[in-house]
Amino acid sequence: MSSASRRRFFEELKRNIVTPTTELNYDNHYQLLVAVVLSAQATDKSVNAATERLFASVNVPADMLVLGEEKLISYISKIGLFRSKARYVMALSEILQVKYDGTVPRTREELEALPGVGRKTANVMLNTAFGEATIAVDTHIFRVANRTGLAPGKNVRAVEDKLNVVVPKSYKQNAHHWLILHGRYVCKARKPMCTECTVRRWCVFPSKTL
Structure with missing residues (x-):
């Protein structure tokens, strides 16, 4: 795809959704971090179903520590890998409470040092x-x-x-969410909806339906 095509690609995505954002539900940075950790290999829908009840009583790391791991599991047991995720959430909550006074750090190095937080999760938070x-x-x-x-x-x-190099600077802030939403609802894995895709004219997918 040429640089001109990439710009038109993002112009069209922006025309469809001016200010995209995550579909995870949260009220603060800590809740967002927990939700993103829980979302690994799980759908946002399943995470939101679990956190709707969880976040009604857990707002900050101290609340999670009071809740405890077994009670947390009872909230998230329908999410994949829930036991390991529960361990991660409890461990990172303790670190946030003790080391950061209950706040979420805002550097990549500090985020990636937290249990269950890899590069992808750190990028989402940043x-x-x-x-x-x-x-x-x-x-x-x-x-x-x-x-x-x-x-x-x-x-x-x-x-x-590659994306950090080729995405036009003016679109980079929202590129993450535009591309996720496009992949989730249009450019699907098994049955891409090419006939309904508004950026298909710049796409080089050889099997697309025009």
């Missing part, structure tokens, strides 16, 4: 919570970037690095 122009590459973005020719790469880090 972008959505702290307004940095980072791009967290999940399965949706990886698929869209490769299928459309936007930023092809053999692994998520390669795609992230």
Whole structure:
């Protein structure tokens, strides 16, 4: 995809959704961090169903520590990998409470040092919570970037690095959410909705339906 096509690609995504954001529900940075950790290999819908009840009583790390791991499990037991995620959430909550006075740190190094927080989760927090122009590459973005020719790469880090180079600066802040939503609802894994896709004219997917 040419640089001109990439700009038109994002112009169209912006025309469809002017200010995209995450579909995870949260009220503060801590709740967002917990939700993102829970969302690994799970749908936002399933996470929101669990956190609707959880966040009614857990607002800050101290609340989670009072709740305890077993009670947390009772809230998130329908989410994949819930036991390991519960351990991560309890461990990171303790660190946030003890080391950061209950707040979420805002540097990549500090975020990635937290249990259960890898590069993708750190990128989500830096972008959505702290307004940095980072791009967290999940399965949706990886698929869209490769299928459309936007930023092809053999692994998520390669795609992230390529996107950071080729996405026009004026679109980089929201690129993460535009691409996720496009992959989730239009450029689907098994049955991409090419005939309904508004950016198909710039897409190089050889099997697209025009």
